[in-house]
Amino acid sequence: MIHSINQIGWLPGRSGVRILDQTLLPTEERFLDITTVEQMAEAIRALRVRGAPLIGIAAAMGVAAAAGRLDGSPVRRRENVLGACDVLQATRPTAVNLAWALDRMRRRARSAGQEEDLRGALTAEADAIWEEDRAMCQRIGEAGLPLLPDGATVHTHCNAGALATGGIGTALAPIYLAHAAGRRVQVIADETRPLLQGSRLTAWELTRAGIPTTVIADSMAASRLRQGDITCVIVGADRIARNGDVANKIGSYGLALAAREHAVPFYVAAPRSTFDAATPHGAAIPIEERAPDELRGMGGSSARPTAPDAANIWNPAFDVTPAELIAGYITDAGLLGRGELERLVGG
Amino acid sequence: MIHSINQIGWLPGRSGVRILDQTLLPTEERFLDITTVEQMAEAIRALRVRGAPLIGIAAAMGVAAAAGRLDGSPVRRRENVLGACDVLQATRPTAVNLAWALDRMRRRARSAGQEEDLRGALTAEADAIWEEDRAMCQRIGEAGLPLLPDGATVHTHCNAGALATGGIGTALAPIYLAHAAGRRVQVIADETRPLLQGSRLTAWELTRAGIPTTVIADSMAASRLRQGDITCVIVGADRIARNGDVANKIGSYGLALAAREHAVPFYVAAPRSTFDAATPHGAAIPIEERAPDELRGMGGSSARPTAPDAANIWNPAFDVTPAELIAGYITDAGLLGRGELERLVGG
Numbered sequence: 284m285i286h287s288i289n290q291i292g293w294l295p296g297r298s299g300v301r302i303l304d305q306t307l308l309p310t311e312e313r314f315l316d317i318t319t320v321e322q323m324a325e326a327i328r329a330l331r332v333r334g335a336p337l338i339g340i341a342a343a344m345g346v347a348a349a350a351g352r353l354d355g356s357p358v359r360r361r362e363n364v365l366g367a368c369d370v371l372q373a374t375r376p377t378a379v380n381l382a383w384a385l386d387r388m389r390r391r392a393r394s395a396g397q398e399e400d401l402r403g404a405l406t407a408e409a410d411a412i413w414e415e416d417r418a419m420c421q422r423i424g425e426a427g428l429p430l431l432p433d434g435a436t437v438h439t440h441c442n443a444g445a446l447a448t449g450g451i452g453t454a455l456a457p458i459y460l461a462h463a464a465g466r467r468v469q470v471i472a473d474e475t476r477p478l479l480q481g482s483r484l485t486a487w488e489l490t491r492a493g494i495p496t497t498v499i500a501d502s503m504a505a506s507r508l509r510q511g512d513i514t515c516v517i518v519g520a521d522r523i524a525r526n527g528d529v530a531n532k533i534g535s536y537g538l539a540l541a542a543r544e545h546a547v548p549f550y551v552a553a554p555r556s557t558f559d560a561a562t563p564h565g566a567a568i569p570i571e572e573r574a575p576d577e578l579r580g581m582g583g584s585s586a587r588p589t590a591p592d593a594a595n596i597w598n599p600a601f602d603v604t605p606a607e608l609i610a611g612y613i614t615d616a617g618l619l620g621r622g623e624l625e626r627l628v629g630g
Numbered sequence: 631m632i633h634s635i636n637q638i639g640w641l642p643g644r645s646g647v648r649i650l651d652q653t654l655l656p657t658e659e660r661f662l663d664i665t666t667v668e669q670m671a672e673a674i675r676a677l678r679v680r681g682a683p684l685i686g687i688a689a690a691m692g693v694a695a696a697a698g699r700l701d702g703s704p705v706r707r708r709e710n711v712l713g714a715c716d717v718l719q720a721t722r723p724t725a726v727n728l729a730w731a732l733d734r735m736r737r738r739a740r741s742a743g744q745e746e747d748l749r750g751a752l753t754a755e756a757d758a759i760w761e762e763d764r765a766m767c768q769r770i771g772e773a774g775l776p777l778l779p780d781g782a783t784v785h786t787h788c789n790a791g792a793l794a795t796g797g798i799g800t801a802l803a804p805i806y807l808a809h810a811a812g813r814r815v816q817v818i819a820d821e822t823r824p825l826l827q828g829s830r831l832t833a834w835e836l837t838r839a840g841i842p843t844t845v846i847a848d849s850m851a852a853s854r855l856r857q858g859d860i861t862c863v864i865v866g867a868d869r870i871a872r873n874g875d876v877a878n879k880i881g882s883y884g885l886a887l888a889a890r891e892h893a894v895p896f897y898v899a900a901p902r903s904t905f906d907a908a909t910p911h912g913a914a915i916p917i918e919e920r921a922p923d924e925l926r927g928m929g930g931s932s933a934r935p936t937a938p939d940a941a942n943i944w945n946p947a948f949d950v951t952p953a954e955l956i957a958g959y960i961t962d963a964g965l966l967g968r969g970e971l972e973r974l975v976g977g
Contacts, residue, residue, distance in 0.1 A: 309938035471944075474925065474936070476823060476847040482925070482937035490940035497942040498925060500823040502848035502881025506949040509883075534849025536856075540887050578821065578829070578845060589821070590829040591656035593837035595844040597818075602853040 288445045288488055291332070291341055291413075294318070297406050298351060300344045304331045305446060309487040320349045320367040327374040327381075334447025335521075336554075339384030340413045342371040346388045347405040357397050364392040364405065377571070380556075384412050413449045419554045420450030422615040427457025427517065427552060429618070433466040435514040438507065438542075440473045441532035442480035443519025443552065444488050454519045454552040455489065457613065462494050469495040471507055475532060476500075477577040477598065501534050505541035516542045517613065520553035527606030527621040528565030529553075533599050539608040548610035555616055558627035565603035573598045635792045635835055638679070638688055638760075641665070644753050645698060647691045651678045652793060656834040667696045667714040674721040674728075681794025682868075683901075686731030687760045689718040693735045694752035704744050711739040711752065724918070727903070731759050760796045766901045767797030769962040774804025774864065774899060776965070780813040782861040785854065785889075787820040788879035789827035790866025790899060791835050801866045801899040802836065804960065809841050816842040818860065820851055822879060824924040824945065848881050852888035863889045864960065867900035874953030874968040875912030876900075880946050886955040895957035902963055905974035912950035920945045 292301045299318035306329060307313050315331060317323050323345035326332050332341045346367050353360040368385040375381050391408040395401050431437065443454035451459040461468045470489050475481035482498045489496040499507055507513070516538060522530040529535070529551050542549040562568055575596035579588045590596065612619045616626050639648045646665035653676060654660050662678060664670050670692035673679050679688045693714050700707040715732040722728050738755040742748050778784065784805055791799035798806045808815045817836050822828035829845045836843040846854055854860070863885060869877040876882070876898050889896040909915055922943035926935045937943065959966045963973050 310935055472941070473849070474823070476821070476849055479936050482941070486941040487938045490938050495942070496940075497944050498937045499944050500848070500880065500925060502820070502823055502884060503944065503946060503949075505884035505887060506880065506946060507944065533847065533853065537849060537852035537884055537888055540852055540891055541884055544887055578847060588657055589826050590845045591834045591837050593843075594819070594829070594833040595842070597844050597846050597850065597854065599850060599853060602850075 288491065290337060290446050291344070291449060293344065294348070297348060299348045300341060302326060302332045302341060305333055305484065306331050309483050317345060318348065320345060320370055324370055324374050327371065334442070335378060335380040336416050336448040337446070338375060338378060339380035340409070340416055340449045342381055343384045343388050343409040343412045345371065346385070347402065347409040350402040350405045357401065360401055361392050361395065364401070365389055387412060416448055417450035419615045420448050420452055420456050423453050423552050423554065423613055424451055424456030424460040426615070426618045427550070427613040428460045428464070430515055430550065431457055431461040431466065431468055432514070435461065435466065435468045436471065436512055437468065438471040438504065438513050438516045438538070438547070439485060440481060440518045440535055440538055441475045442484040444485055446484045446488050453554065454517045455485070456552065457517065458489070458494060459492065462492065469497070471513065472496055472498050473501045473504055473534060473538065474498055475534060504538050505544070508541050508545040508547050511545070513547045516547055516549045517552055520551045520557045521601055522562065522568055523551070523553060523558045523612065523624065524562040524564050524568060525560050525624070526564045527609060527624055529604045529609060530565065530568045530570070530601045531604065533602050536602040536604045539604045543608055549608055550611050550613050551609055552613040555614055555627040558624060560628050565605060568603060570602070571600045573600045635838065637684060637793050638691070638796060640691065641695070644695060646695045647688060649673060649679045649688060652680055652831065653678050656830050664692060665695065667692060667717055671717055671721050674718065681789070682725060682727040683763045683795040684793070685722060685725060686727035687756070687763055687796045689728055690731045690735050690756040690759045692718065693732070694749065694756040697749040697752045704748065707748055708739050708742065711748070712736055734759060763795055764797035766962045767795050767799055767803050770800050770899050770901065770960055771798055771803030771807040773962070773965045774897070774960040775807045775811070777862055777897065778804055778808040778813060778815055779861070782808065782813065782815045783818065783859055784815065785818040785851065785860050785863045785885070785894070786832060787828060787865045787882055787885055788822045789831040791832055793831045793835050800901065801864045802832070803899065804864065805836070805841060806839065809839065816844070818854055819843055819845050820848045820881060820885065821845055822881060823848055851885050852891070855888050855892040855894055858892070860894045863894055863896045864899055867898045867904050868948055869909065869915055870898070870900060870905045870959065870971065871909040871911050871915060872907050872971070873911045874956060874971055876951045876956060877912065877915045877917070877948045878951065880949050883949040883951045886951045890955055896955055897958050897960050898956055899960040902961055902974040905971060907975050912952060915950060917949070918947045920947045
């Protein structure tokens with residue numbers, strides 16, 4: 284590991300899962316020791332652990348740890364494991380990675396023989412999910428590393444970093460590797476309203492790793508890009524359509540327009556699992572609208588409302604950046620151009 | 631008056647000034663009765679009254695009201711008035727309108743004859759400043775009214791409304807007039823980080839006037855413009871350079887880029903006093919950087935920091951929108967194209 288954020292880990296003897304409580308960042312670095320499925324469900328629901336890959340890993344580890352304390356017959360214990368998977372999946376019903384990781388745990392539980400050590404099998408499966416994610420982050424980092432020469436300045440949006448994955452992140456992975464290679468690299472982080480993942484999380488994990496980071500309001504991005512010293516923009520992706528259009532955190536599209544205006548290349552970093560060949564283009568991607576309260580206050584709090592009750596709120600979680608604004612895709616299958624995306628299928 | 635926000639007014643007998651405390655919006659509509667220069671200085675410093683034209687008017691009215699309680703010889707009373715002007719001007723040293731309004735009050739105090747009613751002269755001068763501002767807002771509204779047909783949707787940024795002026799605002803003036811004329815008009819208001827003038831102030835004053843308003847995060851503007859139903863963007867201006875480049879609240883430039891991408895005309899509404907023929911172009915406009923704390927929390931509060939101490943903050947107050955992105959200038963001298971800006975000089 285080239286950094287030491289410890290966003291997730293096993294408790295001694297794999298008896299439970301230790302997570303960093305991300306709701307307390309950036310002011311407090313507090314770890315939670317989770318030993319029951321109920322505790323893990325609460326942690327996922329309350330966003331104490333977040334980021335699509337990381338909640339999949341956390342849920343899988345939580346299921347494995349809980350299996351160590353089950354009594355009864357093999358059949359009964361297997362049913363308990365499947366029940367735990369259902370409880371955890373219900374915490375974030377639209378999270379694709381969560382469902383995918385729990386499906387792997389379910390399949391492993393079902394395939395376990397009567398004599399097999401159920402807990403050992405599930406622990407190994409959770410470790411495999413985590414390790415695959417770490418390796419995926421590493422490959423994304425290596426694919427993007429050539430884009431960041433010594434002295435590079437990277438502009439990013441939201442948090443596609445270590446705090447969202449089991450490894451060194453996706454959009455931030457090339458930055459961590461460049462820093463580890465001794466290159467001077469600095470980062471401009473959009474704060475990312477409404478939930479402030481840029482200022483709360485990206486700025487926290489990067490500065491903790493010793494990478495100079497400057498937080499700006501989302502509305503300042505165009506002015507910052509105009510200054511002429513930004514090497515590239517790198518953002519994550521929630522879904523990549525067949526034609527290369529990308530759904531990502533709201534604000535990515537406006538950032539891409541500003542980057543084009545100032546001839547700054549705009550890259551999308553994502554694992555191949557993000558590529559959805561069944562979606563022909565961005566207009567076919569459904570855009571989730573989130574609760575108005577996120578915009579009526581700061582970070583979801585409405586203790587002191589910032590908009591009048593009489594006003595409507597529009598709060599889409601994502602936007603779509605058209606493929607023609609994207610210079611390349613930094614993936615675990617390498618740095619790809621738009622015409623090479625089919626290499627992400629299967630893989 | 632076509633609305634009833636009462637952002638400012640005289641107390642009975644012009645014995646003082648009643649202001650709406652804008653720091654409590656949008657949750658509380660509380661008025662402050664100000665009878666001393668010290669109270670007015672505090673109100674301006676604390677942004678209880680804000681907006682370049684409005685603080686000029688408030689300061690002038692405050693000086694006039696205070697003059698009514700002065701004792702002593704005419705010379706002594708005049709010196710007290712000049713001292714009051716100095717106290718108020720020091721509250722916002724870079725506010726051009728404030729200095730301009732107080733200079734008018736100083737000149738009037740100096741020109742007052744020994745036998746003249748000093749208080750009456752100053753009250754009349756303050757009334758003239760206020761009335762001229764109201765008329766300027768009205769003329770801007772009339773210049774922009776033809777841009778807003780029945781069913782129009784206007785996208786705006788920050789607050790260039792009644793709460794910033796003594797009348798119906800600048801960018802919002804055409805909207806108020808269209809509404810008063812019985813046209814259906816609705817508004818998209820960027821929340822305007824860091825200080826949230828869009829969600830706190832623009833959304834408040836428009837919904838209070840019965841104009842449907844939707845608040846979005848600044849980062850959502852490009853996605854909203856893509857939807858294809860925005861009639862035009864109208865923003866205010868802090869300074870218009872000779873070539874038509876406009877300095878305005880940070881975020882205006884990115885909004886203008888997104889508007890051009892979606893073929894939505896981008897208008898700037900401002901009084902002729904905003905046109906600065908001595909500034910050749912936008913690059914010559916100094917951009918004020920404000921306190922980092924505005925971005926380390928919500929609305930200037932850092933009770934619960936949102937960015938780590940180790941992160942740098944870049945917090946420019948304004949950006950520059952190049953003239954080629956601007957469809958027209960909605961002014962008190964009419965709706966002008968870029969080549970007609972010289973009509974704003976003198977006037």
